[in-house]
Amino acid sequence: MKLITPTRSVVALAGVALTSVVLAGCGTTQGGGGETAAPAEELGDFEGSVSLLNWPGYAEDGSNDPNVDWVTPFEEETGCEVTSKSYGTSDEAFNLMRTGGYDVVVASGDASLRLVAADLVAPVNTDLLENYDGIYDFLKMQSWNSVDGVAYGIPHGYGANLLMYNTEQVTPAPTSWDVVFDAAAPYSGKVTAYDSPIYIADAAVYLMTHQPELGIENPYALDEEQLAAAVELLKAQRQHIGEYWSDYLKEIQAFETGDTVVGTTWQVMANSLEGTAPVEVVLPDEGATGWSDTWMIASAAEHPNCAYAWLDYIASPEANAAATEYFGEAPSNQAACEFRSEGSCEAYHAGDEEYASQIWYWSTPIAECLDGRTDVECTDYGAWTTAWQEIKG
Amino acid sequence: MATRTTDAADTPRSRNSAARRGSVLLSRHPRLRLSLLLSAPLVWLGLVYIVALIALLITAFWTVDSFTGEISQDWTLDNIITVVTGALYQTVTVRTVGVAVLVTIIDIAIALPIAFYMAKVASPRMQRLLVVAVLLPLWASYLVKAYAWRSVLSQEGILQWLLEPFGLSTPGYGLSAVVITLAYLWLPYVILPIYAGLERVPDSLLEASADLGGKTWPTLRLVVLPIIWPAIIAGSIFAFALSLGDYITVNIVGGASQMLGNLVYTNVGTANNLPLAAAIALIPIVIIFGYLAVVRRTGALNNL
Numbered sequence: 222m223k224l225i226t227p228t229r230s231v232v233a234l235a236g237v238a239l240t241s242v243v244l245a246g247c248g249t250t251q252g253g254g255g256e257t258a259a260p261a262e263e264l265g266d267f268e269g270s271v272s273l274l275n276w277p278g279y280a281e282d283g284s285n286d287p288n289v290d291w292v293t294p295f296e297e298e299t300g301c302e303v304t305s306k307s308y309g310t311s312d313e314a315f316n317l318m319r320t321g322g323y324d325v326v327v328a329s330g331d332a333s334l335r336l337v338a339a340d341l342v343a344p345v346n347t348d349l350l351e352n353y354d355g356i357y358d359f360l361k362m363q364s365w366n367s368v369d370g371v372a373y374g375i376p377h378g379y380g381a382n383l384l385m386y387n388t389e390q391v392t393p394a395p396t397s398w399d400v401v402f403d404a405a406a407p408y409s410g411k412v413t414a415y416d417s418p419i420y421i422a423d424a425a426v427y428l429m430t431h432q433p434e435l436g437i438e439n440p441y442a443l444d445e446e447q448l449a450a451a452v453e454l455l456k457a458q459r460q461h462i463g464e465y466w467s468d469y470l471k472e473i474q475a476f477e478t479g480d481t482v483v484g485t486t487w488q489v490m491a492n493s494l495e496g497t498a499p500v501e502v503v504l505p506d507e508g509a510t511g512w513s514d515t516w517m518i519a520s521a522a523e524h525p526n527c528a529y530a531w532l533d534y535i536a537s538p539e540a541n542a543a544a545t546e547y548f549g550e551a552p553s554n555q556a557a558c559e560f561r562s563e564g565s566c567e568a569y570h571a572g573d574e575e576y577a578s579q580i581w582y583w584s585t586p587i588a589e590c591l592d593g594r595t596d597v598e599c600t601d602y603g604a605w606t607t608a609w610q611e612i613k614g
Numbered sequence: 615m616a617t618r619t620t621d622a623a624d625t626p627r628s629r630n631s632a633a634r635r636g637s638v639l640l641s642r643h644p645r646l647r648l649s650l651l652l653s654a655p656l657v658w659l660g661l662v663y664i665v666a667l668i669a670l671l672i673t674a675f676w677t678v679d680s681f682t683g684e685i686s687q688d689w690t691l692d693n694i695i696t697v698v699t700g701a702l703y704q705t706v707t708v709r710t711v712g713v714a715v716l717v718t719i720i721d722i723a724i725a726l727p728i729a730f731y732m733a734k735v736a737s738p739r740m741q742r743l744l745v746v747a748v749l750l751p752l753w754a755s756y757l758v759k760a761y762a763w764r765s766v767l768s769q770e771g772i773l774q775w776l777l778e779p780f781g782l783s784t785p786g787y788g789l790s791a792v793v794i795t796l797a798y799l800w801l802p803y804v805i806l807p808i809y810a811g812l813e814r815v816p817d818s819l820l821e822a823s824a825d826l827g828g829k830t831w832p833t834l835r836l837v838v839l840p841i842i843w844p845a846i847i848a849g850s851i852f853a854f855a856l857s858l859g860d861y862i863t864v865n866i867v868g869g870a871s872q873m874l875g876n877l878v879y880t881n882v883g884t885a886n887n888l889p890l891a892a893a894i895a896l897i898p899i900v901i902i903f904g905y906l907a908v909v910r911r912t913g914a915l916n917n918l
Binding site for chain 1: 701702705706764765768769770773786787865866868869870871872877880883886887
């Protein structure tokens with residue numbers, strides 16, 4: 222498994238912008254204020270170039286590692302010369318899109334609907350994308366990549382925020398998140414948690430199972446009372462936390478040295494720890510939070526035809542396999558696994574619909590409850606940020 | 615005659631050339647000369663540095679639209695009030711100042727004997743070597759040093775290995791790790807001004823003190839200390855101010871704790887709330903200005 226730039230950490234911050242959004246699985250949709258422009262009807266000639274705005278590691282042209290290059294084949298095939306810029310946070314991506322000049326952007330669940338709401342991205346006519354058919358159905362037309370039944374892009378990779386534990390020190394093997402919450406005491410000082418306000422959703426997922434009387438339907442739609450319960454849970458957890466992580470290399474090291482023995486993780490970290498630390502990952506019974514990214518086209522794209530060509534290309538089995546494996550996530554194309562190295566798709570549970578259904582994909586909480594409740598006002602991301610800082614103290 | 619005519623025709627022309635008139639003007643007006651010389655650096659300092667900083671801090675009085683992330687320029691004291699009255703900010707401020715004070719004290723305690731040895735005891739050759747040794751860590755990246763401390767302080771690090779035979783253990787990641795790492799990082803900035811101050815203490819004064827029967831400690835306390843006091847304060851300003859604003863070390867070895875810098879960082883990077891971040895950034899600025907105002911009278915600022 223190839224290790225990457227510290228990027229997931231960054232995607233992580235993704236959980237983090239401010240937006241309108243909804244939830245995985247429940248399928249309800251809320252448009253921002255975005256007006257639906259008509260998607261392209263047919264493709265014209267390639268314009269000769271295309272500019273991308275992407276997470277680091279999503280558009281490699283061999284300049285970082287000569288062996289990692291899926292951009293050059295695209296350029297040779299289409300004649301569209303690629304210029305790409307990587308960003309560090311969803312906020313940064315949003316601001317860069319506002320300044321214009323990009324044809325294509327890849328956005329995580331929190332940024333995507335915000336881009337739609339601000340009219341910065343255009344609807345995508347998926348009929349023009351040959352590889353759209355090959356995408357897993359459970360990733361299509363979800364609340365974070367479509368609005369009112371109109372597709373706004375093509376799904377890229379996805380993954381879950383899992384529970385990782387040291388098999389020697391955490392026994393018996395946990396099947397529940399309680400080892401980082403109510404049953405964290407035995408590992409006090411060696412528990413880790415993801416350092417972002419969006420981690421409050423992880424606590425909410427736990428509360429959905431363990432305190433059903435709170436009535437949480439969606440971990441991204443918390444009213445005042447539900448947020449308070451999650452905050453209380455996290456404040457209790459705080460005393461057991463050794464450190465919070467946002468840089469995944471830091472967490473890898475902490476698991477290697479034994480400074481951390483249990484906490485949230487991504488599959489990619491477990492892979493890179495293989496052989497150096499006795500760790501296992503598990504998707505606990507309560508389910509987990511996760512991410513699913515989308516390639517979108519700018520509404521003001523100067524090179525729309527090359528942009529369509531890129532979306533189609535990056536979703537092709539070969540390119541999708543290369544990009545998602547390099548980054549460390551499950552591919553969105555069903556045929557991609559044929560092109561990934563042995564076992565890497567299994568490690569990420571690619572295409573496992575039941576597994577995927579247990580993931581609550583990152584969405585940014587907004588005042589209008591994402592679970593459809595209208596009798597209360599939900600807490601927005603600003604409130605989550607404040608709460609998160611108070612939790613850390 | 616002919617030559618003379620040429621001269622007469624030439625001289626007034628060259629006297630009136632722009633360059634010549636300019637230099638005449640400048641040589642007659644020293645103030646103008648000075649202001650032209652200083653204008654470029656002053657524009658840099660004034661506009662690019664200070665005005666930009668003030669412009670940034672003004673955002674503390676604005677608000678941010680939580681949906682679009684755009685700053686709306688409505689004047690409000692909300693952010694300031696939040697920062698001054700919020701329990702979170704008070705706790706973190708106290709913690710940050712506590713860490714900064716501890717780091718400063720530790721650094722001065724370590725720097726004093728080292729600087730004294732460098733300035734007064736070591737041979738000139740040794741002195742040069744020691745100066746290089748003190749400067750050497752500054753050539754390595756801040757991040758490299760902080761991450762090095764991360765592995766030193768970890769459960770399987772060298773510190774644990776050293777302490778285990780004595781029944782002790784590494785402090786692990788947390789505030790004590792932050793204090794240790796920051797004290798290490800800022801030590802050269804404290805040693806150098808104190809060393810410079812000690813260099814300026816004439817040996818004859820020490821000899822005179824000895825001749826008059828002064829023992830080592832009274833000499834240090836009554837002769838040396840008053841002379842190098844401003845230098846110590848100068849060193850303390852570095853250690854204190856740098857600790858006050860740090861957030862990277864806290865991120866790397868701070869475990870679950872956070873300092874003011876981290877609050878600024880999350881509000882800019884994560885929450886996209888520049889106004890609140892600017893309001894928080896005012897806290898260390900106010901503290902350091904207060905400190906500078908207190909120490910101004912010692913003359914320490916001349917030693918920076």
